[in-house]
Amino acid sequence: MYTGILHLHKVVVGLFIFIYLIKTIFLLMPGKEEVLEKIKKFMKIPEMAIAFLMLGTGIYLLLNASDMSTLLIIKITAVFASIPLAVIGFKKNIKLLAVLSLLLLVGSYGMAEIHKKRKSMIEPELLTINPTQDQLLSQAKSIYLSNCAACHGADGKLGLSGAKDLTASQLTYEQKYEVIKYGKNAMPSYRQLSDEQINALIAYTDGL
Numbered sequence: 001m002y003t004g005i006l007h008l009h010k011v012v013v014g015l016f017i018f019i020y021l022i023k024t025i026f027l028l029m030p031g032k033e034e035v036l037e038k039i040k041k042f043m044k045i046p047e048m049a050i051a052f053l054m055l056g057t058g059i060y061l062l063l064n065a066s067d068m069s070t071l072l073i074i075k076i077t078a079v080f081a082s083i084p085l086a087v088i089g090f091k092k093n094i095k096l097l098a099v100l101s102l103l104l105l106v107g108s109y110g111m112a113e114i115h116k117k118r119k120s121m122i123e124p125e126l127l128t129i130n131p132t133q134d135q136l137l138s139q140a141k142s143i144y145l146s147n148c149a150a151c152h153g154a155d156g157k158l159g160l161s162g163a164k165d166l167t168a169s170q171l172t173y174e175q176k177y178e179v180i181k182y183g184k185n186a187m188p189s190y191r192q193l194s195d196e197q198i199n200a201l202i203a204y205t206d207g208l
C-alpha cells in the first residue's frame, strides 16, 4: 500500500511540476497571453485533480513517515508556500511570483531526494577495520537500532514507511542481502556496509 502510494505521489508531483513549467514558460514569453489563457482554461480541472492527488498522497506518506527531519519540514513548508504564490501569480499574471513558486516546488523535490540519501548514512565510527565476530554482532545491533529501527522497529515488526515485518520475512539470505545493499522502493540502500556487516545484520534481524 505505502509503496503504491509513494509511486503515485512521485508520478503526480512530476505531472504537477510539468504543468507549472509549461504555464510559467508561456507566462514569461511575450505576446503569448492568449495561449496561456487557453492552457489555463483547458488544464483547470485536470490540474485540480492532480493537486488534490498530490496533497492526498503526500498527507498519507507523512502520516506513515518514519521520522520528521528538519529537511522534511522545510520541504512541506516550501510546497505549501508555493501554492498561494502560484495561485496569485497566474491569476494576475505576475511573472516573479510564478517563477518563485516553480522554484519552491522544484527545490522541495530536490530536498526529497537529499532526504532519502541522508537517511542511509551510517556514522563512520561504526566502520571499524577487521572486526571480530563478536564486534560485528554488537555493531550490527547498534547499526540496526540507529538506522533500521526507525522504519522496522526495534522488534522488526513496526512497518513504517511501508517497511516489511522482518520477523515474518520469507526472503532467502541472498534476497535480504540485495534489499539491504541496494535498497528497494522506500527502503534506502546501504552500499557503504561491508559484506561482513550485512551478514551480521541479517543474522541479527533473523534473531529478532
Ligand code: HEC
Residues within 6 Å of the ligand: 003, 066, 119, 143, 144, 147, 148, 149, 150, 151, 152, 160, 161, 162, 163, 164, 165, 166, 168, 169, 170, 171, 176, 179, 180, 184, 185, 186, 187, 188, 190, 201, 205
Ligand atoms: C526508510 C525506511 C526503512 C529503513 C530505514 C530501513 N528499511 Fe528495510 N525495508 C523498508 C521497506 C519499505 C521495505 C520493503 C521493500 C519492498 O519490498 O517494497 C524493507 C524491506 C526490508 C527487508 C526485506 C524484508 C522482506 O521480507 O521483504 C529487509 C531484510 C530489511 N528491510 C532490512 C533492513 C535493514 C537491515 C535496515 C537497516 C540497515 C533497514 N531495513 C532499514 C524500509 C526501511
